[in-house]
Amino acid sequence: MKLVIADDENLVRYAIRSMVSEMDAAWTVAGEATNGEDLLELLVEQQPNVAIVDIHMPGLNGLEAIRRGKVLSPMTKWLILTGYSDFQYAQEAVKLGASEYLLKPVSPDELERALYATYKDSREMLLLHNERFGSNLTALLHGLIAVRQEDREGVFHQGSFMGAVFEQDRPAGGPARAEAHAAFYRQLTACTDRHLNCGIHLAIVTLPGGELAAVGAWNVSIGCEGRRQVAGFFEDVLREARKASSQEESVTVLATGECRGFKELNARLAGLQQLRELRFFCGFGGVIEYGGLQSLAGRQELLTLGRKLTAAFEYLHEGRYLNFQNTALELEAAIKNWERTATEGERRSLFLYIGHAAPGIRLSDRSGADAVAQELRSYGERMLRQLQSKDIAQSDAVSQMLQYIDRHYAEEVAIGQIADLLNVTPSYLSTLFHKKTGMTFMKYLTRLRMGKAEELLLGTRLSIKQIAEAVGYFSTRHFTKLFTETFGKYPSDYRKSV
Template sequence: MKILIADDESLARSVLKSILQELDLPLEGLKEAVDGEQMIEQVKRYAPELVFVDIRMPKLNGLEAIEEGKKFSPYTRWVILTGYPEFSYAQQAIKLGASDYLLKPVDPEEVKKLVNEARRGNTEWLLNRNRQFESQIADLYQGLSSLQQEDQESFLLKAHFTGAVFCIDSNLIEVAKAERRRDFLQTLHTRLDHTVVSELRQALFTLSSGESALVVAWEPTRYIQGKQYLSTLLYPLKELYQQFNDNNFCITILETDDCSSYNELYEKLNCIQHFSLLRTICGIGKTLYIADLVQYTTQQELLEVCSILIKISDCYGKKTYLSFMKALDTLESKLCENNTLNHHTKTCIANFLNRTVSCQLEAHQDTTCWKQVLQACGEELLIDEQKKDKQDIVDQVVSFIDENYMFEIGVGQIAMQLHVTPNYLSSLFHKKMGMTFMKYLTHVRMLRAKELLTDSKLSIQEVAEQVGYYSSRHFTKTFTELFGYYPSDCRKKSIKSGALRLTEETVTKN
């Protein structure tokens, strides 16, 4: 707590200072001022939570000093020091916003009472201010408000910012992972509430990606103090992250650097979200800065590897065997293409997979060895799936078709991966879906083709290839049988409909 004593009498200052020091308070600073002007300078520089002000001081009296000081530190609590003859002045000070007054000579018990009230009141005020700031930041980020709607004197238009995004990787099932994440965020929120300071405003909110972000802001005129308190705030929080990190649950912190405006913060948070997958090759379970990520953002092959690693992790967490095995094949292919990965990158990839797939990979092992280990993890998923209700097998097949309809896939291929016979899988599928495997696959392909035909830039042949047909003749025949008109007619209808809408809009405007 920061306290200022403003009194032109040296003895009065010494007595009050001695009383405050004997209270054993967590004092961050105990400053003194000998006149009203010096008090204003101290308020500007230190923004104390509590100021004891003598009514009669040189240059500016207590009433004038309080009125001026409130302009620079609106949350400061003011306590008047007065003798009996100045009691009417004390009443005026209360009207100006002073919280209380003390009669000289001051009573230590009264001082203690006022200090404790100031601490409680100041903490409550700062918490409410943080809640308001949290709401403002969340609304801005989600597009529910804009900086244009802010007053020119708004803190948001003047502040400096820094941000951190928390990425969570885990091999726990979705329910357990969500519960662990909730515990972490609740603990983090509690810790933040216990470390509120006047120099900083804090906001903990959820991004559009589902990840959580912490934004901290401070006045540019208080840059040095803001940065000092920021380091004091972040260090114990990083210890908290490590308490939650273990072999099953891992938190990676992705930090922006200092941002001189909200718009800069917004851009950097978006950049972090977009490239957060790079943590798979930079290392998880630690703090990464935006500069650590940016150096890889133009390396498309590495980005593709990162995307596949995230896919493998998601499939394992959701226990989707078919998609998991498909992603493994893709990873093997990409790693063979990127055979120049350095030891550090391979170590980071191995660590990511060890944490998210519960395996034991080593950086010195080759790609073939990695695939064998990961396939064994996939087989465990299959065993788990076979213990479940038969309906879940069909759900997996449906998901697999929806994601891979553009490739050559068949019921025999999928049945082999699920270790069941094609006839058994076909029977299960037909019973639940009310149609055969091939009929469902055809429906998915044709519906997607219908969507693509609205894009006049794609030829009929290109549309056919994108939905798994390499013969436009076969594609046209299948499309016509299902919808009752040719693919070219579908395109004409789309173009005509678009032209009609355009005409209607033109008429409406005119």
């Protein structure tokens, strides 16, 4: 997007040009003018998206230039610069069609806000600000930055949120699902593109445990309309989740419901992850609301059985069939304990999960604890007889993961896609990675990127924006925030100090 600057002060033009060059948006300064006559020539030649115009210039002043310029370049939007004493002139400029006015001296944040407000209907600007929202949301969810760093009047503090976590369960011993997972991710991101609008924010993110999640947020200023638009996005997302479910994979959606501010959203997402095993009992393969899981949270027999089942089937995914057999023995007591309070709905949901996770097991609604335990043991024995050497050992999985991160750190990389490539579950790989390295995947990736950024900062003359892109960040502002959190200084100040 093109903009032109008209101001008779060299220092002002230089400052604005420098601030624009550091912005995330793809603004190009197409020309500069020192007076109104030169500005009119620029407008004819460049037809810019935005013109930043000083009211007081020698010869033809800013107001007259705007009046004539509207005829010469009708699609240009106007942003004026003024002093406190020029307020009446500013009012007149607004009547002429100026979108925003700025008081000198202007700060980078004020200029960027004004440019966004001036050109917010542009699809490119909407996408840019939504990508920034997604980056900040990911950093907040992984504890890389604190919510107190966000604008107190912004969406993370004052907005309303909805979230959904996608639990993707595939059968033990099933084929790698990297391609299908990548396709599902693409479909979800396509939903954000279809529904993105001014005043709402939409993101597809990876949670610390490796699960995919969709998040929608809206500003309080648009109220019910924002809620309606975000709800439409989630309807589309749920359709994609149903389409992604098949015999080879079942997608269960855990929904947060409406939350006020990021803190409540984060607490509910954490609650859903802590109670994720309860999906086996209350709607496996469908949509489960936060309140539905919370209503079962006090039933310890469900949590115990759910977690033992999760561990057992992770052993199957990893080919550790002897471990599965040992866990199957423990499961019999847990199943009997649950059976005393089980409802018919819980039995149907649980048996649906077991039949999906272990193809070949056949359970009826009347199967008792003994029959379920026997089926699980028999299944483990059959798998043990079919045992083949695993391609990936536990210790090798982390080393391969580290090699992959080292090669692809500058790209968009998530633990889910690496887990698919290694044919293990994201939660298993996340746990194993933390155990072996002492930190989460996202913190490791961020530390690696910051180290590479430091090398480029001190060893090259690349701009901050170029360095951010070279280490995997499209947003200079987001990169600067993470760099400052890591090193305690802005990148430019760090370069000067060292």
